[in-house]
Amino acid sequence: MRQQLPWIAAVIGGMTAAMHLWKVPPFVPLLRDEFGASLTDAGLLIGIMQLAGVIGGLFFGILIESLGVRRAMVIGLVALTAASVAGAFVGDFGWLLAMRALESFGYMLTIVSAPALVRRVASPERLTTAMGWWATYMGVSSGLTLAAAALFAGTISRQMWWLGTSAVSALAVVFILLVVPADPKAAERRRPREVLASLGRTITVPAPWFVALTFMSYSLSWVAVIGFLPTVYDAVGIGARTAGLLTALASAVNMIGAFSGALLMRTKLGPRGVVWIGAAAMGIGSWLVFGSGAPFIVTYLAVLAFSALGGLIPSVLTRLAVDSAPPGGSVPVALGLVQQLTNIGQFIGPVLVGILVDVRGNWGSTWWVNVAGAVLGSMLIVFATSQRFGVRWQQPDAPGASVTHAAPSK
Numbered sequence: 001m002r003q004q005l006p007w008i009a010a011v012i013g014g015m016t017a018a019m020h021l022w023k024v025p026p027f028v029p030l031l032r033d034e035f036g037a038s039l040t041d042a043g044l045l046i047g048i049m050q051l052a053g054v055i056g057g058l059f060f061g062i063l064i065e066s067l068g069v070r071r072a073m074v075i076g077l078v079a080l081t082a083a084s085v086a087g088a089f090v091g092d093f094g095w096l097l098a099m100r101a102l103e104s105f106g107y108m109l110t111i112v113s114a115p116a117l118v119r120r121v122a123s124p125e126r127l128t129t130a131m132g133w134w135a136t137y138m139g140v141s142s143g144l145t146l147a148a149a150a151l152f153a154g155t156i157s158r159q160m161w162w163l164g165t166s167a168v169s170a171l172a173v174v175f176i177l178l179v180v181p182a183d184p185k186a187a188e189r190r191r192p193r194e195v196l197a198s199l200g201r202t203i204t205v206p207a208p209w210f211v212a213l214t215f216m217s218y219s220l221s222w223v224a225v226i227g228f229l230p231t232v233y234d235a236v237g238i239g240a241r242t243a244g245l246l247t248a249l250a251s252a253v254n255m256i257g258a259f260s261g262a263l264l265m266r267t268k269l270g271p272r273g274v275v276w277i278g279a280a281a282m283g284i285g286s287w288l289v290f291g292s293g294a295p296f297i298v299t300y301l302a303v304l305a306f307s308a309l310g311g312l313i314p315s316v317l318t319r320l321a322v323d324s325a326p327p328g329g330s331v332p333v334a335l336g337l338v339q340q341l342t343n344i345g346q347f348i349g350p351v352l353v354g355i356l357v358d359v360r361g362n363w364g365s366t367w368w369v370n371v372a373g374a375v376l377g378s379m380l381i382v383f384a385t386s387q388r389f390g391v392r393w394q395q396p397d398a399p400g401a402s403v404t405h406a407a408p409s410k
Protein backbone atom coordinates (compact mmCIF):
# COMPACT_ATOMS: atom_id res chain seq x y z
CA MET A 1 0.00 0.00 0.00
CA ARG A 2 2.86 2.36 0.80
CA GLN A 3 4.04 2.12 -2.81
CA GLN A 4 0.63 3.36 -3.98
CA LEU A 5 0.62 6.47 -1.76
CA PRO A 6 2.38 8.80 -4.25
CA TRP A 7 -0.25 8.43 -6.99
CA ILE A 8 -3.04 8.41 -4.39
CA ALA A 9 -1.71 11.74 -3.08
CA ALA A 10 -1.69 13.16 -6.61
CA VAL A 11 -5.31 12.08 -7.16
CA ILE A 12 -6.40 13.53 -3.80
CA GLY A 13 -4.62 16.80 -4.61
CA GLY A 14 -6.59 17.07 -7.85
CA MET A 15 -9.82 16.32 -6.01
CA THR A 16 -9.21 19.10 -3.49
CA ALA A 17 -8.51 21.51 -6.35
CA ALA A 18 -11.79 20.58 -8.02
CA MET A 19 -13.64 21.24 -4.75
CA HIS A 20 -13.00 24.92 -5.41
CA LEU A 21 -14.74 24.57 -8.76
CA TRP A 22 -17.81 23.11 -7.04
CA LYS A 23 -17.97 25.36 -4.01
CA VAL A 24 -20.03 27.90 -5.98
CA PRO A 25 -23.15 25.99 -7.26
CA PRO A 26 -24.74 25.45 -3.79
CA PHE A 27 -24.40 29.16 -3.07
CA VAL A 28 -25.85 30.44 -6.37
CA PRO A 29 -29.29 31.28 -4.88
CA LEU A 30 -27.63 33.13 -1.97
CA LEU A 31 -25.14 34.87 -4.26
CA ARG A 32 -28.00 36.07 -6.46
CA ASP A 33 -29.67 37.58 -3.41
CA GLU A 34 -26.44 39.05 -2.02
CA PHE A 35 -25.15 40.59 -5.24
CA GLY A 36 -28.30 40.81 -7.37
CA ALA A 37 -26.67 38.51 -9.92
CA SER A 38 -28.54 37.03 -12.90
CA LEU A 39 -28.30 33.38 -13.97
CA THR A 40 -25.93 34.51 -16.70
CA ASP A 41 -23.74 36.06 -13.98
CA ALA A 42 -23.98 32.83 -11.99
CA GLY A 43 -22.96 30.81 -15.04
CA LEU A 44 -20.00 33.14 -15.49
CA LEU A 45 -19.01 32.69 -11.84
CA ILE A 46 -19.04 28.91 -12.29
CA GLY A 47 -17.39 28.98 -15.70
CA ILE A 48 -14.70 31.58 -14.99
CA MET A 49 -12.81 28.98 -12.98
CA GLN A 50 -11.80 27.63 -16.38
CA LEU A 51 -10.43 31.01 -17.53
CA ALA A 52 -6.71 30.22 -17.19
CA GLY A 53 -7.18 26.95 -19.04
CA VAL A 54 -9.22 28.57 -21.77
CA ILE A 55 -6.53 31.17 -22.37
CA GLY A 56 -3.41 29.08 -22.01
CA GLY A 57 -3.64 25.36 -21.38
CA LEU A 58 -0.56 24.76 -23.53
CA PHE A 59 1.33 27.36 -21.52
CA PHE A 60 0.71 25.33 -18.38
CA GLY A 61 2.08 22.24 -20.07
CA ILE A 62 5.29 24.11 -20.90
CA LEU A 63 5.47 25.59 -17.39
CA ILE A 64 5.08 22.16 -15.81
CA GLU A 65 7.82 20.73 -18.03
CA SER A 66 10.12 23.48 -16.74
CA LEU A 67 9.15 23.28 -13.06
CA GLY A 68 8.68 19.54 -12.66
CA VAL A 69 5.28 17.96 -12.07
CA ARG A 70 5.44 17.66 -8.26
CA ARG A 71 6.68 21.21 -7.77
CA ALA A 72 4.09 22.54 -10.24
CA MET A 73 1.26 20.75 -8.45
CA VAL A 74 2.32 22.12 -5.07
CA ILE A 75 2.59 25.66 -6.46
CA GLY A 76 -0.84 25.30 -8.06
CA LEU A 77 -2.51 24.16 -4.84
CA VAL A 78 -0.83 26.93 -2.83
CA ALA A 79 -1.94 29.58 -5.36
CA LEU A 80 -5.48 28.19 -5.41
CA THR A 81 -5.68 28.19 -1.63
CA ALA A 82 -4.35 31.75 -1.30
CA ALA A 83 -6.77 33.14 -3.92
CA SER A 84 -9.69 31.37 -2.24
CA VAL A 85 -8.76 32.87 1.15
CA ALA A 86 -8.66 36.33 -0.44
CA GLY A 87 -12.02 35.70 -2.13
CA ALA A 88 -13.61 34.97 1.22
CA PHE A 89 -13.28 38.61 2.21
CA VAL A 90 -14.49 40.46 -0.90
CA GLY A 91 -17.84 42.21 -0.81
CA ASP A 92 -18.34 43.09 -4.47
CA PHE A 93 -19.37 40.70 -7.25
CA GLY A 94 -16.71 42.06 -9.59
CA TRP A 95 -13.99 41.35 -7.05
CA LEU A 96 -15.43 37.90 -6.44
CA LEU A 97 -15.12 37.21 -10.17
CA ALA A 98 -11.55 38.52 -10.09
CA MET A 99 -10.58 36.19 -7.24
CA ARG A 100 -12.19 33.27 -9.06
CA ALA A 101 -10.08 34.15 -12.09
CA LEU A 102 -6.97 34.02 -9.89
CA GLU A 103 -8.12 30.70 -8.47
CA SER A 104 -8.31 29.41 -12.02
CA PHE A 105 -4.53 29.76 -12.37
CA GLY A 106 -3.87 27.50 -9.40
CA TYR A 107 -6.63 25.12 -10.42
CA MET A 108 -5.24 24.73 -13.92
CA LEU A 109 -1.67 24.21 -12.77
CA THR A 110 -2.88 21.50 -10.37
CA ILE A 111 -5.22 19.71 -12.77
CA VAL A 112 -2.68 19.49 -15.58
CA SER A 113 0.11 18.41 -13.22
CA ALA A 114 -1.89 15.71 -11.42
CA PRO A 115 -2.33 13.12 -14.22
CA ALA A 116 1.26 13.67 -15.36
CA LEU A 117 2.38 13.04 -11.79
CA VAL A 118 0.20 9.94 -11.56
CA ARG A 119 1.79 8.65 -14.76
CA ARG A 120 5.27 9.32 -13.35
CA VAL A 121 4.85 7.64 -9.96
CA ALA A 122 2.44 4.76 -10.72
CA SER A 123 3.99 1.42 -11.67
CA PRO A 124 3.23 0.24 -15.25
CA GLU A 125 0.96 -2.57 -14.05
CA ARG A 126 -1.04 -0.11 -11.93
CA LEU A 127 -1.20 2.77 -14.41
CA THR A 128 -4.62 2.00 -15.93
CA THR A 129 -6.10 1.54 -12.44
CA ALA A 130 -4.46 4.73 -11.20
CA MET A 131 -5.74 6.70 -14.19
CA GLY A 132 -9.18 5.20 -13.60
CA TRP A 133 -9.13 6.63 -10.10
CA TRP A 134 -7.89 9.95 -11.45
CA ALA A 135 -10.86 10.01 -13.81
CA THR A 136 -13.14 9.97 -10.74
CA TYR A 137 -11.71 13.22 -9.36
CA MET A 138 -14.51 15.41 -10.68
CA GLY A 139 -17.34 13.15 -9.52
CA VAL A 140 -15.82 12.61 -6.07
CA SER A 141 -14.93 16.25 -5.49
CA SER A 142 -18.28 17.56 -6.68
CA GLY A 143 -20.19 14.96 -4.66
CA LEU A 144 -18.27 15.61 -1.44
CA THR A 145 -18.39 19.39 -1.87
CA LEU A 146 -22.10 19.52 -2.61
CA ALA A 147 -22.91 17.07 0.20
CA ALA A 148 -20.90 19.12 2.69
CA ALA A 149 -22.63 22.30 1.51
CA ALA A 150 -26.02 20.64 1.99
CA LEU A 151 -25.17 19.47 5.50
CA PHE A 152 -23.98 22.94 6.49
CA ALA A 153 -26.76 24.81 4.64
CA GLY A 154 -28.04 27.73 6.67
CA THR A 155 -25.38 27.31 9.36
CA ILE A 156 -22.25 28.76 7.74
CA SER A 157 -21.59 31.92 5.78
CA ARG A 158 -20.09 32.12 2.32
CA GLN A 159 -16.88 33.39 3.91
CA MET A 160 -16.58 30.33 6.16
CA TRP A 161 -17.31 28.05 3.20
CA TRP A 162 -14.54 29.63 1.12
CA LEU A 163 -12.09 29.34 4.04
CA GLY A 164 -13.07 25.73 4.71
CA THR A 165 -12.36 24.60 1.17
CA SER A 166 -9.05 26.49 1.35
CA ALA A 167 -8.08 24.48 4.44
CA VAL A 168 -8.75 21.19 2.64
CA SER A 169 -6.51 22.07 -0.32
CA ALA A 170 -3.80 23.25 2.11
CA LEU A 171 -3.83 19.82 3.77
CA ALA A 172 -3.40 18.21 0.34
CA VAL A 173 -0.18 20.19 -0.11
CA VAL A 174 1.19 18.71 3.10
CA PHE A 175 0.23 15.18 2.02
CA ILE A 176 1.96 15.55 -1.35
CA LEU A 177 5.13 16.94 0.21
CA LEU A 178 5.26 14.01 2.62
CA VAL A 179 4.72 11.05 0.26
CA VAL A 180 5.49 12.05 -3.35
CA PRO A 181 9.14 11.75 -4.45
CA ALA A 182 10.82 14.99 -5.46
CA ASP A 183 11.16 15.93 -9.11
CA PRO A 184 14.39 15.18 -10.97
CA LYS A 185 17.09 17.78 -10.51
CA ALA A 186 17.02 20.75 -12.88
CA ALA A 187 20.00 19.37 -14.78
CA GLU A 188 18.04 16.19 -15.52
CA ARG A 189 14.95 18.00 -16.82
CA ARG A 190 14.51 19.25 -20.37
CA ARG A 191 16.13 22.52 -21.31
CA PRO A 192 13.91 25.35 -22.70
CA ARG A 193 14.92 24.54 -26.28
CA GLU A 194 14.05 20.87 -25.76
CA VAL A 195 10.71 21.83 -24.18
CA LEU A 196 9.82 23.97 -27.19
CA ALA A 197 10.83 21.17 -29.56
CA SER A 198 8.63 18.70 -27.68
CA LEU A 199 5.80 21.25 -27.80
CA GLY A 200 6.09 21.39 -31.58
CA ARG A 201 6.06 17.61 -31.90
CA THR A 202 3.03 17.31 -29.65
CA ILE A 203 0.76 19.93 -31.17
CA THR A 204 1.49 18.94 -34.77
CA VAL A 205 0.01 15.46 -34.46
CA PRO A 206 -3.78 15.10 -34.47
CA ALA A 207 -4.18 12.58 -31.62
CA PRO A 208 -4.07 15.06 -28.68
CA TRP A 209 -6.39 17.43 -30.53
CA PHE A 210 -9.08 14.83 -31.14
CA VAL A 211 -8.88 13.54 -27.57
CA ALA A 212 -9.14 17.14 -26.35
CA LEU A 213 -12.13 17.99 -28.55
CA THR A 214 -13.94 14.85 -27.41
CA PHE A 215 -13.28 15.78 -23.79
CA MET A 216 -14.60 19.29 -24.48
CA SER A 217 -17.92 17.93 -25.71
CA TYR A 218 -18.29 15.87 -22.53
CA SER A 219 -17.33 18.62 -20.09
CA LEU A 220 -19.68 21.11 -21.75
CA SER A 221 -22.63 18.78 -21.20
CA TRP A 222 -21.87 17.50 -17.71
CA VAL A 223 -21.09 20.83 -16.04
CA ALA A 224 -24.06 22.50 -17.75
CA VAL A 225 -26.43 20.07 -15.98
CA ILE A 226 -24.78 19.34 -12.63
CA GLY A 227 -23.63 22.93 -12.07
CA PHE A 228 -27.19 24.26 -12.17
CA LEU A 229 -29.04 21.45 -10.38
CA PRO A 230 -29.17 23.30 -7.01
CA THR A 231 -30.69 26.30 -8.80
CA VAL A 232 -33.20 24.13 -10.70
CA TYR A 233 -34.34 22.45 -7.50
CA ASP A 234 -34.54 25.77 -5.67
CA ALA A 235 -36.78 27.10 -8.44
CA VAL A 236 -39.30 24.27 -7.93
CA GLY A 237 -39.43 24.77 -4.18
CA ILE A 238 -37.06 22.06 -2.94
CA GLY A 239 -35.23 23.14 0.22
CA ALA A 240 -31.56 24.07 0.05
CA ARG A 241 -30.38 21.09 2.12
CA THR A 242 -32.42 18.55 0.18
CA ALA A 243 -31.42 20.11 -3.14
CA GLY A 244 -27.76 19.99 -2.12
CA LEU A 245 -27.93 16.33 -1.13
CA LEU A 246 -29.75 15.39 -4.33
CA THR A 247 -27.14 17.21 -6.38
CA ALA A 248 -24.31 15.67 -4.35
CA LEU A 249 -25.57 12.17 -5.08
CA ALA A 250 -26.00 12.99 -8.76
CA SER A 251 -22.40 14.22 -8.85
CA ALA A 252 -20.94 11.38 -6.84
CA VAL A 253 -22.37 8.60 -9.03
CA ASN A 254 -20.19 9.96 -11.81
CA MET A 255 -17.29 8.12 -10.19
CA ILE A 256 -19.07 4.79 -10.80
CA GLY A 257 -18.86 5.32 -14.53
CA ALA A 258 -15.40 6.89 -14.32
CA PHE A 259 -13.90 3.85 -12.62
CA SER A 260 -15.91 1.36 -14.67
CA GLY A 261 -14.84 2.94 -17.94
CA ALA A 262 -11.20 2.14 -17.23
CA LEU A 263 -12.17 -1.52 -16.99
CA LEU A 264 -14.68 -1.61 -19.85
CA MET A 265 -12.28 -0.10 -22.38
CA ARG A 266 -10.20 -3.28 -21.98
CA THR A 267 -13.13 -5.33 -23.29
CA LYS A 268 -14.41 -5.75 -26.84
CA LEU A 269 -16.26 -2.45 -26.44
CA GLY A 270 -12.98 -0.58 -26.64
CA PRO A 271 -12.79 3.21 -26.19
CA ARG A 272 -15.36 3.95 -28.90
CA GLY A 273 -18.05 1.65 -27.55
CA VAL A 274 -17.65 2.95 -24.00
CA VAL A 275 -17.85 6.59 -25.11
CA TRP A 276 -20.90 5.89 -27.28
CA ILE A 277 -22.75 4.37 -24.31
CA GLY A 278 -21.91 7.38 -22.14
CA ALA A 279 -22.83 9.92 -24.81
CA ALA A 280 -26.20 8.25 -25.49
CA ALA A 281 -27.02 8.26 -21.78
CA MET A 282 -26.14 11.95 -21.48
CA GLY A 283 -28.21 12.97 -24.51
CA ILE A 284 -31.29 11.00 -23.55
CA GLY A 285 -30.93 11.83 -19.86
CA SER A 286 -30.76 15.58 -20.46
CA TRP A 287 -33.95 15.49 -22.54
CA LEU A 288 -35.76 13.53 -19.82
CA VAL A 289 -34.61 16.03 -17.20
CA PHE A 290 -35.37 19.28 -19.02
CA GLY A 291 -37.53 18.57 -22.04
CA SER A 292 -39.89 15.68 -21.27
CA GLY A 293 -42.09 17.14 -18.55
CA ALA A 294 -41.83 13.81 -16.71
CA PRO A 295 -42.54 13.49 -12.95
CA PHE A 296 -39.73 14.41 -10.56
CA ILE A 297 -38.79 10.82 -9.71
CA VAL A 298 -38.29 10.06 -13.40
CA THR A 299 -36.22 13.17 -14.01
CA TYR A 300 -34.06 12.48 -10.96
CA LEU A 301 -33.39 8.91 -12.04
CA ALA A 302 -32.49 10.36 -15.43
CA VAL A 303 -30.00 12.72 -13.74
CA LEU A 304 -28.39 9.77 -11.98
CA ALA A 305 -28.10 7.83 -15.23
CA PHE A 306 -26.82 10.96 -17.01
CA SER A 307 -24.00 11.35 -14.49
CA ALA A 308 -23.16 7.69 -13.81
CA LEU A 309 -23.07 6.51 -17.42
CA GLY A 310 -21.62 9.80 -18.59
CA GLY A 311 -18.73 9.09 -16.23
CA LEU A 312 -17.60 6.34 -18.58
CA ILE A 313 -16.33 9.02 -20.95
CA PRO A 314 -13.64 10.83 -18.89
CA SER A 315 -11.96 7.58 -17.81
CA VAL A 316 -11.51 6.56 -21.45
CA LEU A 317 -10.31 9.99 -22.55
CA THR A 318 -7.95 10.43 -19.60
CA ARG A 319 -6.29 7.11 -20.38
CA LEU A 320 -5.93 8.10 -24.04
CA ALA A 321 -4.71 11.59 -23.13
CA VAL A 322 -1.68 10.48 -21.10
CA ASP A 323 -0.49 8.43 -24.08
CA SER A 324 -1.48 10.86 -26.83
CA ALA A 325 1.90 12.61 -26.93
CA PRO A 326 4.02 11.24 -29.79
CA PRO A 327 7.55 9.88 -29.35
CA GLY A 328 9.76 12.81 -28.40
CA GLY A 329 6.70 14.84 -27.45
CA SER A 330 5.57 16.07 -24.04
CA VAL A 331 2.95 14.42 -21.83
CA PRO A 332 2.35 17.64 -19.81
CA VAL A 333 1.87 19.61 -23.04
CA ALA A 334 -0.60 17.02 -24.37
CA LEU A 335 -2.46 17.13 -21.05
CA GLY A 336 -2.37 20.92 -21.13
CA LEU A 337 -3.98 20.91 -24.56
CA VAL A 338 -6.62 18.43 -23.42
CA GLN A 339 -7.34 20.46 -20.29
CA GLN A 340 -7.48 23.70 -22.28
CA LEU A 341 -10.25 22.43 -24.53
CA THR A 342 -11.96 20.72 -21.58
CA ASN A 343 -12.01 24.06 -19.78
CA ILE A 344 -13.45 25.76 -22.82
CA GLY A 345 -16.32 23.29 -22.66
CA GLN A 346 -16.77 23.81 -18.91
CA PHE A 347 -16.81 27.56 -19.49
CA ILE A 348 -19.19 27.54 -22.45
CA GLY A 349 -21.70 25.05 -21.02
CA PRO A 350 -22.93 26.99 -17.95
CA VAL A 351 -22.88 30.31 -19.81
CA LEU A 352 -24.95 28.92 -22.71
CA VAL A 353 -27.49 27.39 -20.34
CA GLY A 354 -27.68 30.57 -18.23
CA ILE A 355 -28.32 32.69 -21.34
CA LEU A 356 -31.00 30.30 -22.59
CA VAL A 357 -32.85 30.37 -19.28
CA ASP A 358 -32.59 34.17 -18.99
CA VAL A 359 -33.91 34.60 -22.56
CA ARG A 360 -36.57 31.87 -22.58
CA GLY A 361 -37.62 32.17 -18.95
CA ASN A 362 -37.53 28.40 -18.29
CA TRP A 363 -35.27 25.34 -18.43
CA GLY A 364 -37.23 23.51 -21.13
CA SER A 365 -34.96 24.40 -24.04
CA THR A 366 -31.60 23.74 -22.39
CA TRP A 367 -31.44 20.03 -23.23
CA TRP A 368 -30.32 20.70 -26.79
CA VAL A 369 -26.94 21.87 -25.45
CA ASN A 370 -26.37 18.41 -24.00
CA VAL A 371 -27.66 16.53 -27.02
CA ALA A 372 -25.38 18.56 -29.28
CA GLY A 373 -22.43 17.72 -27.01
CA ALA A 374 -23.32 14.02 -27.03
CA VAL A 375 -23.55 13.87 -30.83
CA LEU A 376 -20.30 15.77 -31.24
CA GLY A 377 -18.45 13.53 -28.79
CA SER A 378 -19.76 10.37 -30.45
CA MET A 379 -18.30 11.49 -33.76
CA LEU A 380 -15.00 12.79 -32.38
CA ILE A 381 -14.07 9.59 -30.54
CA VAL A 382 -13.94 7.86 -33.94
CA PHE A 383 -11.21 10.26 -35.03
CA ALA A 384 -9.49 10.16 -31.62
CA THR A 385 -8.96 6.40 -31.94
CA SER A 386 -8.41 6.22 -35.70
CA GLN A 387 -5.17 4.76 -37.08
CA ARG A 388 -5.31 7.29 -39.88
CA PHE A 389 -5.25 10.29 -37.56
CA GLY A 390 -2.32 9.32 -35.40
CA VAL A 391 -3.57 7.04 -32.61
CA ARG A 392 -4.60 3.41 -32.50
CA TRP A 393 -5.84 1.54 -29.47
CA GLN A 394 -4.89 -2.06 -28.73
CA GLN A 395 -6.12 -4.01 -25.74
CA PRO A 396 -3.65 -3.41 -22.86
CA ASP A 397 -3.81 -7.08 -21.85
CA ALA A 398 -2.53 -8.23 -25.24
CA PRO A 399 1.22 -8.95 -25.40
CA GLY A 400 3.10 -5.76 -26.17
CA ALA A 401 -0.13 -3.84 -26.73
CA SER A 402 -0.65 -0.20 -25.84
CA VAL A 403 -1.77 3.12 -27.18
CA THR A 404 0.51 3.86 -30.12
CA HIS A 405 0.77 6.47 -32.82
CA ALA A 406 0.53 6.02 -36.53
CA ALA A 407 3.14 7.69 -38.62
CA PRO A 408 1.89 11.14 -39.67
CA SER A 409 0.72 11.22 -43.23
CA LYS A 410 2.88 13.14 -45.64
